[in-house]
Amino acid sequence: MTISNQSKVLTTDNMNPLIKNVEYAVRGRLAIRAEEIRTDIEQGAKYPFDKVVNCNIGNPQQLNQAPITFFRQVASLCDNPDLLKKEHRSLVSQLYPTDALERAETLLHSIGSVGAYSHSQGVPHIRNTVAQFIKERDGYSADPNHIYLTQGASAGVQTLLSMLTENEHSGIMIPIPQYPLYSATLSLYGATPVHYYLDESTGWSLDIKQLTQVVTQARKQGTDVRALVIINPGNPTGQCLEADNLQDIISFCYKERLVLLADEVYQTNIYEPEKRPFISFKKALMDHPDAEVREGLELVSFHSISKGMIGECGRRGGYFECVNLDQGIMDQIYKMASVSLCPNLHGQILVDLMCNPPRFGEPSYDSYTAEIKTIYDSLRRRSKKLQDCFNNLEGVSCQPAQGAMYLFPQVTLSNKVVQEAKKANIAPDAYYSHAMLEATGVCVVPGSGFGQKDNTWHFRSTFLPEEHLFDKFCSDLEKFHHQFLKDHRD
């Protein structure tokens, strides 16, 4: 026994209570257990499977999705500018296409060195690229001074939520189910989450009438509701909102005096593009018929390099665009960015590349488009395949993923499961997910980590496992589920 255990200065009893309250299921208990199993297996322990498959997190390159060649070429040249020197040109031109060399030169000209702190809001040149990207996407211009580069979308979301929290009565509307970054961040800042429910029976659609009821009710109870979070395409739910719905949401926010936070990180993960194309909230706002709304609604839209077909999660890059925000607030956001000095340059560079990929006629255009298409087609096939697999399981129903990287099936669980889970002091879907991990090595996230209607149970799984392993992946899940039901019949 050590001397000190009873006498620590800082313990979970006297630490920041807000931090203690934070829950983040995506990398929670189950993920920690998965990590233990992975280590065990490395050290020779036997499990009913060869390896752990992390379907708990949208981390494509961990599951061997190849990076986009052009992006990595440019990034590596920025890291090693010696390669751009004239004396190396004859060698280097055998390894790199000319457009990669040119892009690296352009970036380094504006950045200086990737080893230097940049402007705290992000390199001006890269913010111009983002503004141009938004203009091409939406048909409406964007102001580079209203764009902030971030270390992933999460960092941007946290900045905005902290800005919005005046005190514990400050309320932020978040969907249920939601990506738990939102609930975790509201816990951290001590704000009040105000829940609205997505409707599973209609493909997780968003009912505008419910929003009005929810905000009215919360305000009656003394909550100062000041913002609405929309995740589109949805996470974990995969729905993709239609134009009319977007307009209604905008009108609602303006009328109810809510800042609209639009998490649009899955904007290129769209699997039914004809029926349900992605429309940005920025475009929907600029299309709004009422000038007062267009010039008044405070909108912040988040994007990331971690998702789409790019999947550069490990670089931590992203941006947010502020529309109609008070200048004083934007100055405060800048100040807070400056305390953290700047977003990392490798993330910033990838934002530039994502927003300005090779164009038609440029040397890397064909390979770039082919790589993107290969990943996209495969994601779409896998999404459909996993959805079918889930829907074929007894007592499971799964809505299609119109977008994003996840499926969120509902599982009917027996009373026996509910009782066993109670004994183990975990949610029934966590009990189910733990059993899945121990039997198959597949790590998912229990629905209770995202929120769900009472007495319904879900889990979230990415459809990212490699395609050539996908049949086995599905059959392992089937086998497990069958056995689990058998073991837990009432």
Added chain:
Amino acid sequence: MTISNQSKVLTTDNMNPLIKNVEYAVRGRLAIRAEEIRTDIEQGAKYPFDKVVNCNIGNPQQLNQAPITFFRQVASLCDNPDLLKKEHRSLVSQLYPTDALERAETLLHSIGSVGAYSHSQGVPHIRNTVAQFIKERDGYSADPNHIYLTQGASAGVQTLLSMLTENEHSGIMIPIPQYPLYSATLSLYGATPVHYYLDESTGWSLDIKQLTQVVTQARKQGTDVRALVIINPGNPTGQCLEADNLQDIISFCYKERLVLLADEVYQTNIYEPEKRPFISFKKALMDHPDAEVREGLELVSFHSISKGMIGECGRRGGYFECVNLDQGIMDQIYKMASVSLCPNLHGQILVDLMCNPPRFGEPSYDSYTAEIKTIYDSLRRRSKKLQDCFNNLEGVSCQPAQGAMYLFPQVTLSNKVVQEAKKANIAPDAYYSHAMLEATGVCVVPGSGFGQKDNTWHFRSTFLPEEHLFDKFCSDLEKFHHQFLKDHRD
């Protein structure tokens, strides 16, 4: 006039008041003005100088310090693993030394892809490297599970300070003068800063008796003092603490039940290594004669890739080591790291390289040591030169930099300056620094941004401008200072 200005939902009147209170002078008003001037000059405007020189921030590569070749070679190979393929070997081996190729292979073997999220605490292999580095530095082993990789030291400091803040009475002792990350972060979390003063007359030394008085006084006034921050080598003050002093500080913290936060990011920026070598708090703790203290004192030590001779600020990488912390607290730190998913991989890779540079006998050893020595010798020369320059100015006195990257001279300012500053509603040293910027293009940080004894005035300047420009840099400062005094005599 827009419709919306009077009716913003979120304004500086109803935003998070803690954020509003945050001040961060390093990138404050003066730095914003410097940015404006830079843009003006780019657009052809005339100033009494050709360019802005940012001495407000330790950002070596912005001022053209060359990166370490081996580090960038490895990083670029990790970014573009195609270069490691056999078919490219004959070309690539003409551009890269074998040890860079091997290191990249080792790193990629443990990381997978730099585009994937890693373990939230940092890649296990890299944490092992850090542990080995600490062992070699101190002669005492370190536990990789107690090491957390971060996006720069700032992020680590913010994590620990947030953990320590139970409520507004939670007090953290910070030096005056201090790096304003500390005051800014305490404002942000609503904790109470408890100031202790470094003694300028004895080279910014730290008097242990004063620490006792300060903690006693603060506790009498109801502050729950729970941690002590030490910056060693000092920022902005440059002092380097001696072994006896470290031991006394450790004994003091243990006796007074304070967690010790050791900001050691300048540990290799040591300019009087014989007289004042760097000794880590970890080593000082392990050397402590009392086993109860060794096994009891809660210590967190921070390090960074942004400083030293490396200066890779833009990558945002660093780590902290926890010693004797409660396991529950370390679990909470892990949880919070997981909400932000992981530190960026490019920063992590540089931590590996910093902690395990080329060894004697390896192909890159000679060039690595030569590059480090060139930067180090030049920094030391520039430090001395700028110190002499300051000490030759009328009414200015400047302590030597035993370490770090800054000088913090004291300037005597006339009553006229104090009056003019009052009219302009800024501190007298901010007034002086603004005048310096407008006259010379040199951007420094006023001492009021770091804290200082009442009625003394300082500014912080890096000594990072390029050596071939240094004589002009010094003579510009002299000319400005002379004219300023002339214009502001009482």
